[in-house]
Amino acid sequence: MELTGAQALMRSLxxxxxxxxxxLPGGAILPVYDPVLDSSIRHVLVRxxxxxxxxxxxxxxxxxxxxxxxxxxxxxxxxxxxxxxDAFMDSIPLVVVTGQVAMSAIGSDAFQECDTxxxxxxxxxxxxxxxxxxxxxxxxxxxxxxxxxxxxxPVLIDLPKDVSNAMMTWYWPDSVDLxxxxxxxxxxxxxxxxxxxxxxxxxRPVIYAGxxxxxxxxxxxxxELAEMCDIHVVTTLMARGVFPDRHRLCLGMPxxxxxxxxxTAMQQADLLIxxxxxxxxxxxxxxxxxxxxxxVIHVDIDPAEHGKVRVPDVAIVGDAKVAVEALIAxxxxxxxxxxxxxxxxxxxxxxTVSGWQEQFxxxxxxxxxxxxxxxxxxxxxxxxxxxxxxxxxxxVGQHQMWASQFWQFDYPYTWVNSGGLGTMxxxxxxxxxxxxxxxxxxxxxxxGDGCFQMTAQELISASAENIPVKVGILNNAYLGMVRQWQExxxxxxxxxxxxxxxxxxxxxxxxxxxxxxxxxxSAEEVVPAITKANAxxxxxxxxxxxxxxxxxxxxxxxxxxxxxxxxxxxxxxADAALKGTAPS
Amino acid sequence: xxxxxxxxxxxxxxxxVSLPQEPDxxxxxxxxxxxxxxxxxxxxxxxRRGFNIFSLAVAPTADxxxxxxxxxxxxxxxDVNQIAKQLDKLVNVINISELHPSxxxxxxxxxxxxxxxxxxxxxxxxxEYGGEVLDQADGEAIVSVSAHPDRLDRCERQLRxxxxxxxxxxxxxxxxxxxxxxxxxxxxx
Ligand SMILES: Cc1ncc(C[n+]2csc(CCOP(=O)(O)OP(=O)(O)O)c2C)c(N)n1
Ligand SMILES: [Mg+2]
Numbered sequence: 001m002e003l004t005g006a007q008a009l010m011r012s013l014x015x016x017x018x019x020x021x022x023x024l025p026g027g028a029i030l031p032v033y034d035p036v037l038d039s040s041i042r043h044v045l046v047r048x049x050x051x052x053x054x055x056x057x058x059x060x061x062x063x064x065x066x067x068x069x070x071x072x073x074x075x076x077x078x079x080x081x082x083x084x085x086d087a088f089m090d091s092i093p094l095v096v097v098t099g100q101v102a103m104s105a106i107g108s109d110a111f112q113e114c115d116t117x118x119x120x121x122x123x124x125x126x127x128x129x130x131x132x133x134x135x136x137x138x139x140x141x142x143x144x145x146x147x148x149x150x151x152x153x154p155v156l157i158d159l160p161k162d163v164s165n166a167m168m169t170w171y172w173p174d175s176v177d178l179x180x181x182x183x184x185x186x187x188x189x190x191x192x193x194x195x196x197x198x199x200x201x202x203x204r205p206v207i208y209a210g211x212x213x214x215x216x217x218x219x220x221x222x223x224e225l226a227e228m229c230d231i232h233v234v235t236t237l238m239a240r241g242v243f244p245d246r247h248r249l250c251l252g253m254p255x256x257x258x259x260x261x262x263x264t265a266m267q268q269a270d271l272l273i274x275x276x277x278x279x280x281x282x283x284x285x286x287x288x289x290x291x292x293x294x295x296v297i298h299v300d301i302d303p304a305e306h307g308k309v310r311v312p313d314v315a316i317v318g319d320a321k322v323a324v325e326a327l328i329a330x331x332x333x334x335x336x337x338x339x340x341x342x343x344x345x346x347x348x349x350x351x352t353v354s355g356w357q358e359q360f361x362x363x364x365x366x367x368x369x370x371x372x373x374x375x376x377x378x379x380x381x382x383x384x385x386x387x388x389x390x391x392x393x394x395x396v397g398q399h400q401m402w403a404s405q406f407w408q409f410d411y412p413y414t415w416v417n418s419g420g421l422g423t424m425x426x427x428x429x430x431x432x433x434x435x436x437x438x439x440x441x442x443x444x445x446x447x448g449d450g451c452f453q454m455t456a457q458e459l460i461s462a463s464a465e466n467i468p469v470k471v472g473i474l475n476n477a478y479l480g481m482v483r484q485w486q487e488x489x490x491x492x493x494x495x496x497x498x499x500x501x502x503x504x505x506x507x508x509x510x511x512x513x514x515x516x517x518x519x520x521x522s523a524e525e526v527v528p529a530i531t532k533a534n535a536x537x538x539x540x541x542x543x544x545x546x547x548x549x550x551x552x553x554x555x556x557x558x559x560x561x562x563x564x565x566x567x568x569x570x571x572x573x574a575d576a577a578l579k580g581t582a583p584s
Numbered sequence: 585x586x587x588x589x590x591x592x593x594x595x596x597x598x599x600x601v602s603l604p605q606e607p608d609x610x611x612x613x614x615x616x617x618x619x620x621x622x623x624x625x626x627x628x629x630x631x632r633r634g635f636n637i638f639s640l641a642v643a644p645t646a647d648x649x650x651x652x653x654x655x656x657x658x659x660x661x662x663d664v665n666q667i668a669k670q671l672d673k674l675v676n677v678i679n680i681s682e683l684h685p686s687x688x689x690x691x692x693x694x695x696x697x698x699x700x701x702x703x704x705x706x707x708x709x710x711x712e713y714g715g716e717v718l719d720q721a722d723g724e725a726i727v728s729v730s731a732h733p734d735r736l737d738r739c740e741r742q743l744r745x746x747x748x749x750x751x752x753x754x755x756x757x758x759x760x761x762x763x764x765x766x767x768x769x770x771x772x773x
Binding site for chain 1: 616617620621624625628632663665666669670672673674675676677678679
C-alpha cells in the first residue's frame with residue numbers, strides 16, 4: 001500500500017494506540033492535517049500550542065498512556081517547548097509531532113523555520129528529524145517505546161513538509177531495535193538482600209515515596225510493603241495519592257512546604273527507603289544537612305539518579321513495582337509469622353512521630369463571619385463537596401501548595417501538577433487533558449489568578465469541545481508566592497506582584513469563553529457555589545474565589561536552609577518543639 | 585517543593601564557587617550510532633550538566649554505522665559516575681566506559697609550525713619523540729609528532745623556544761590495553 005508520509009504518520013499513530021491528540025495546524029504540518037479528517041483519532045483543537053502540550057500531559061498523568069500533541073513549525077514548535085521541558089522534568093510520556101520546512105529549505109532561514117530538534121534536545125528524552133518517509137513507521141514506533149518505557153519522558157518528531165508529501169510503502173514494524181536504549185526493569189537480587197538487611201535493623205525508617213511509583217503503577221505494592229513492615233510513608237508532591245492520606249501510616253507531603261511531621265521524620269530517620277523519588281532540592285533543603293543520620297535505599301529506574309544528589313547505601317536499579325514486590329517477597333517470613341517480628345523495635349519512634357502529628361498538624365484560621373475568606377478553607381470545602389475520586393489539577397504558587405496540603409488524596413492518579421518545572425499556566429490545559437482522558441471523573445483545577453491569566457484561553461477549546469472541567473481560582477490579587485517571599489525575605493518590599501482582584505473580571509471572562517462564571521466573596525458562599533458548579537455538566541465552570549491576600553503558605557523551609565530550620569507559622573519556629581523530642 | 589517557590593528566586597542555594605585548580609582528567613570512550621546530531625547531543629549534555637570537556641576525538645569505527653568517541657573530561661567538582669551514567673542515557677550512545685590511564689594506551693597527534701632557523705636543533709627535539717618534519721621554508725618548519733599526550737606536552741615545551749607559530753593538537757585517543765580488566769561502568773568501548 002502506497003501512502004504519503006502524512007498518511008503514514010497518522011496511520012502510525014493509530015497503530016500505536018493513540019485515541020486522542022491535541023494540536024493546532026499551520027503551514028509546515030498542513031499535509032498531516034488532511035488525513036486527520038479521516039482518522040479514528042479524536043483531535044482537540046487548542047488555542048495556543050502550550051495548551052496542547054499541557055493537555056497531553058494532563059491526559060498522560062491520569063491515564064498512564066502517552067499524551068500526543070501535534071503542531072506546526074517555527075513559533076508553534078517554540079510554543080510547545082515549555083510543556084516538553086515540564087514533561088521532561090516530571091517524567092511524563094509524550095509524543096510531540098512538529099511540522100518542519102521542506103528538507104531543501106532547512107538551514108536557509110526559511111519562513112517559520114527553526115531548529116526544533118536543536119532547541120528541544122535538552123528538554124526531550126530523545127528527538128528525531130525525519131528525512132525519509134519510509135522511516136516514519138519505525139520512528140513513530142520507537143518514539144512511543146522510548147516515551148513510555150524506562151524513565152518515561154517526552155519524545156519529539158520533527159517532520160519536514162516534503163517528507164509528509166512524499167510517498168512511501170506502508171509497513172508496521174513488529175519490534176523496535178534500539179541498541180543504545182535498554183532500560184533495566186528487573187532488580188538485582190543482591191541489592192534487594194542488602195536493602196532487606198537495612199530494613200530489618202532500622203529503628204527510625206521512613207518510606208520516601210516518589211512519582212516513580214505512580215509511573216510504575218505500584219500503589220498497591222507500596223501499601224502492602226508499608227503495612228507489612230509497619231513503616232511510615234511520606235508522599236512527595238509528585239506522588240500525592242500513591243498512598244492514601246487517610247492511612248494511619250501516611251505522613252503526607254515532605255519538603256519546603258511539607259507538614260512538620262513528614263519533614264522532621266525524614267530529617268531524623270535512620271533509614272530512608274526512597275522509592276522512585278530523586279532527592280529534589282524542594283524535598284531535601286540544603287542536601288548537606290538533609291537526613292544526616294539516615295542510611296539510604298534508593299530505587300530508581302534511571303541509574304543516573306543514584307548518587308546524583310545523595311549517595312545511597314543500597315542502589316536498586318529497576319522498575320519501582322518490581323523492586324517493591326521483590327522487597328515484599330524477601331521480607332515476608334516463610335513460616336507465616338508477622339514480618340514485623342523480624343524487624344527492630346520501633347515503638348519509641350512511633351510514639352515520637354504520633355506526638356509530632358498531634359502537636360503540629362497543618363492549620364489555618366477561618367475567621368467567623370466569613371471574612372476574609374481563607375484559601376485553605378476553599379480547598380477544604382472543595383475536598384468535602386466533590387466525589388472522593390475527583391481529579392485535582394493545580395497551577396503553580398501558593399494555591400498549589402494549599403491544594404496539596406489540604407486536599408485528602410486517597411487514590412492514585414487524582415493529583416496532577418507541575419512539580420519539577422513549576423510551570424504557571426499548567427492547570428487549565430492539564431485539567432482539560434485530564435478530563436478528556438477520564439470523562440467519567442469530576443476534574444477540578446485549583447488555580448491561581450496569575451496562573452489562570454497565562455492559559456485561560458484554553459477554556460474556549462474546552463467549551464467548543466464540550467469538555468466540562470471546573471476551575472476554582474484562588475484569587476488573592478497577587479502573584480502570591482512571590483509576594484510571600486518578598487514579604488518574608490525582602491522586608492515587605494513588594495515589587496511587581498500586584499495583579500488586582502477585579503481586572504480581569506473573571507466571571508465576565510469565563511462567560512465570554514462559554515463557561516459558567518461564579519463569584520464568591522465570603523465563606524458562606526463557598527459551598528453553594530461548589531454545589532452549583534458540580535451540577536453543571538455541559539460546559540466548563542469557573543469560580544472566582546476572592547481570598548485573603550495576606551495568607552501565607554506554612555510550614556516553610558527557607559530555600560537553601562536545613563530542614564531542621566522549618567518555620568511553622570508567623571509565630572516563630574519549631575526550635576522549641578524540636579528540643580526534647582529529637583532522638584539523640 | 586514545587587519549584588514554584590524559588591527555582592527562580594534563590595540562585596545562592598545552588599551556586600558553586602569554583603577556584604582555578606589543576607585539571608583532574610579522566611578518559612571516557614563511547615561507541616555511538618553514527619546518526620544526525622549525535623555530537624550535538626553529547627556536547628549539549630556536557631554543557632547542561634556542567635561537565636567540562638577537555639578534548640574530544642570522533643571518527644567512524646570499522647563498522648561505519650558507529651563512531652568511537654574519546655572524551656577527556658576535567659572531573660573537578662563532578663562525579664565521574666554521573667558523567668558515564670548521563671551519557672549512557674542518550675539513546676544513540678551504545679556504550680560508554682572509563683579508561684584508566686594505567687590500563688590504557690593513549691596517543692595524540694600534533695602538527696606545529698615552528699621557527700626553524702636552526703633546523704637541525706628542531707629535528708633533534710622532535711626525533712626524540714618520533715616526530716618528523718613535513719615541510720620547511722624561509723626559516724620555518726611544519727612538524728608532526730604523535731605520542732602519549734604527556735610526552736607531547738614535553739615536546740611542545742621544548743619546541744616553544746624556537747617559536748611556536750601555529751599549534752594544532754588533535755585531542756587524545758585511547759584504547760584499553762590488551763591485558764587490562766574490563767571496567768565496572770560500561771562495557772566494550
Ligand atoms: C511561567 C512562570 N513564570 C513565573 C513563575 C514564578 N512564579 C512562581 S509562583 C508565582 C506566582 C503565581 O501567582 P498565582 O497564580 O496568582 O498563584 P498564587 O501564588 O497567588 O497562589 C510566580 C510568578 C513560574 N513559576 N512560572
Ligand atoms: Mg495569586
